[in-house]
Amino acid sequence: MNVIVMGCGRLGSRIATTLDAEGHHVTVVDNNEAAFKRLPGSFHGERVLGNGMDTSTLERGGIATADAFFALTQGDNRNYFASQMAREVYHVARVLCRVYDPVREEIFRELGLETFSPTSVGAKIMVEMLHKEPAKR
Amino acid sequence: MNVIVMGCGRLGSRIATTLDAEGHHVTVVDNNEAAFKRLPGSFHGERVLGNGMDTSTLERGGIATADAFFALTQGDNRNYFASQMAREVYHVARVLCRVYDPVREEIFRELGLETFSPTSVGAKIMVEMLHKEPAKR
Numbered sequence: 001m002n003v004i005v006m007g008c009g010r011l012g013s014r015i016a017t018t019l020d021a022e023g024h025h026v027t028v029v030d031n032n033e034a035a036f037k038r039l040p041g042s043f044h045g046e047r048v049l050g051n052g053m054d055t056s057t058l059e060r061g062g063i064a065t066a067d068a069f070f071a072l073t074q075g076d077n078r079n080y081f082a083s084q085m086a087r088e089v090y091h092v093a094r095v096l097c098r099v100y101d102p103v104r105e106e107i108f109r110e111l112g113l114e115t116f117s118p119t120s121v122g123a124k125i126m127v128e129m130l131h132k133e134p135a136k137r
Numbered sequence: 138m139n140v141i142v143m144g145c146g147r148l149g150s151r152i153a154t155t156l157d158a159e160g161h162h163v164t165v166v167d168n169n170e171a172a173f174k175r176l177p178g179s180f181h182g183e184r185v186l187g188n189g190m191d192t193s194t195l196e197r198g199g200i201a202t203a204d205a206f207f208a209l210t211q212g213d214n215r216n217y218f219a220s221q222m223a224r225e226v227y228h229v230a231r232v233l234c235r236v237y238d239p240v241r242e243e244i245f246r247e248l249g250l251e252t253f254s255p256t257s258v259g260a261k262i263m264v265e266m267l268h269k270e271p272a273k274r
Contacts, residue, residue, distance in 0.1 A: 003267075010237060014260040019267075068267055094271060096263055100147060114271055116263050118255040123151040126233055126253050130140075130156075130205055134231060134251055 004029060004061050004092075006052035006082055007072035011098065013038035015070060020045045027061045052082045058090070068094040076104050083113050141166060141198050141229075143189035143219055144209035148235065150175035152207060157182045164198045189219045195227070205231040213241050220250050 001024045005016045008030040017040060020026045026045035029052045030036065036047045050057030052073065063069070069086035071079035079097045086092040096114045099105040105117040138161045142153045145167040154177055157163045163182035166189045167173060173184045187194030189210065200206070206223035208216035216234045223229040233251045236242040242254040 010239075010256040011259050011263075014239070014256060015263055018260060018264050070263065094267060096266055098259070098263075102147075102151070114266060116259060116266065118259050119147040119151060121258065121262065122148050122235070122253060122255050123155060125258065126148075126152055126207065126235075127155050129233055129251060129253065130231060 001067045002062060002065050003068045004063060004066045005070045005072060008035035008038055009072065009074065012072040016045060017043060029057060029061050053078060058085065063090045063092065066092050068092065071097040076101050080108055138204045139199060139202050140205045141200060141203045142207045142209060145172035145175055146209065146211065149209040153182060154180060166194060166198050190215060195222065200227045200229065203229050205229065208234040213238050217245055
């Protein structure tokens with residue numbers, strides 16, 4: 001699968017590394033060159049320096065032939081905008097978008113994006129942890 | 138249950154609201170008064186303004202009788218320090234700590250904390266989302 005990961009922060013670098021290790025062709029886009037240092041030496045994919053909201057950057061990243069696009073910058077609105085471009089302009093089959101704000105998440109989902117909210121999921125998991133017995137130390 | 142939530146960001150406010158709605162006695166600690174605006178009008182718990190790493194703040198928050206402590210500031214090291222205080226000084230039975238850095242998470246876990254890493258969990262969930270068929274729109 002050809003995968004583009006926009007945003008090489010902790011989550012982006014980890015997802016890129018996982019998918020690369022699974023044998024997918026992964027391209028990571030970030031506008032800060034230092035962010036690529038998060039990728040391990042074993043990473044076989046491409047690094048594209050640029051703003052993932054620019055069509056020229058996305059095209060250098062190979063969006064025309066991408067099967068999946070991950071929007072993982074720190075900004076919900078940037079992630080939303082880039083996701084919509086990937087979907088509507090480039091017809092990428094799978095567009096997965098991180099959304100911090102749970103209210104925005106509902107809206108983005110109604111607009112047809114596949115979303116992941118660390119806030120909603122994190123709260124659910126941590127409350128469940130409290131309700132369960134602690135793991136043995 | 139008496140619960141202290143340190144950090145009234147998106148995750149902290151959501152966990153506090155959930156536990157409050159479940160009928161627990163919740164105290165939220167934050168050093169920025171504006172953060173308390175994230176709590177809904179329906180929240181019955183306490184708000185304590187102060188640094189969660191200060192014993193005086195923790196004591197005003199009722200840590201002496203707390204059954205659980207959530208460390209949810211933006212800083213892994215602050216969360217770790219406060220968690221260790223809650224556990225070692227105040228003997229809180231359940232101490233749950235958010236850790237952004239997956240490497241630190243392993244260390245904190247070996248040191249006996251119950252940890253949650255949005256990075257590890259988020260990467261796992263988003264990769265699984267890609268591997269599954271997309272939800273119908």
